[in-house]
Amino acid sequence: MKKYIIILIFLLSSFTKAKDISIEETVNFLKSKLDVFYDEVYEVNGKKFSLKNSQSFIDNGNCNFTIRKENIGMRNINKKLNSMQGFLKTEYIFDAKKLDYTKVYRRASNSSSEELSMGTTENKENILMKSYIYEPSYPSYCKKEEVSRYGGTIKVISSKECVTTYFEKRVIISMILRPKEDNRPRVIKAMKHLIKMCGGKEELF
Numbered sequence: 181m182k183k184y185i186i187i188l189i190f191l192l193s194s195f196t197k198a199k200d201i202s203i204e205e206t207v208n209f210l211k212s213k214l215d216v217f218y219d220e221v222y223e224v225n226g227k228k229f230s231l232k233n234s235q236s237f238i239d240n241g242n243c244n245f246t247i248r249k250e251n252i253g254m255r256n257i258n259k260k261l262n263s264m265q266g267f268l269k270t271e272y273i274f275d276a277k278k279l280d281y282t283k284v285y286r287r288a289s290n291s292s293s294e295e296l297s298m299g300t301t302e303n304k305e306n307i308l309m310k311s312y313i314y315e316p317s318y319p320s321y322c323k324k325e326e327v328s329r330y331g332g333t334i335k336v337i338s339s340k341e342c343v344t345t346y347f348e349k350r351v352i353i354s355m356i357l358r359p360k361e362d363n364r365p366r367v368i369k370a371m372k373h374l375i376k377m378c379g380g381k382e383e384l385f
Contacts, residue, residue: 235354243379244274244275250268271311272307276380277379278304287352327344332345
């Protein structure tokens with residue numbers, strides 16, 4: 181009987197501790213894990229290339245947030261203007277109140293990065309995704325007919341750059357502070373807590 185009482189006290193204290201963590205504290209914790217920058221070097225066919233990626237978790241106020249990721253492209257170290265992928269900045273702008281905290285989970289990715297996915301309640305497409313593209317690796321990225329085909333809108337700046345806008349039902353987080361194995365479950369737990377604090381609800385069934 182004593183053993184069960186101790187377990188109950190532990191569970192209650194853990195619940196109280198999580199409940200007492202404020203939105204501000206949770207946001208600061210998430211920023212410490214999601215505001216990351218990596219400058220990595222790869223070798224392809226005997227040539228060295230650099231690939232710079234950065235990600236920011238931005239608090240816009242009133243439980244509205246932005247996940248911003250920038251990729252300056254894989255570039256030949258000896259020929260800096262020889263861009264293989266171009267520049268890409270993507271922003272997910274979302275209201276945490278419209279997310280379902282049960283839909284925050286690790287997502288299998290085709291890339292080498294481990295991603296997290298956060299879904300909206302009832303899969304409503306109310307997450308704004310904006311991408312600024314310069315020197316795209318595929319010219320179709322900046323073609324109006326291709327973007328419209330997937331339900332998006334486009335603003336063409338020049339033949340080499342454009343801004344595309346889509347409404348999505350998921351937020352994708354593709355970068356987490358290393359070691360990911362340690363930080364990933366912490367980010368998932370913190371994000372679920374943040375969504376709950378902001379008033380996000382799970383679906384009935």
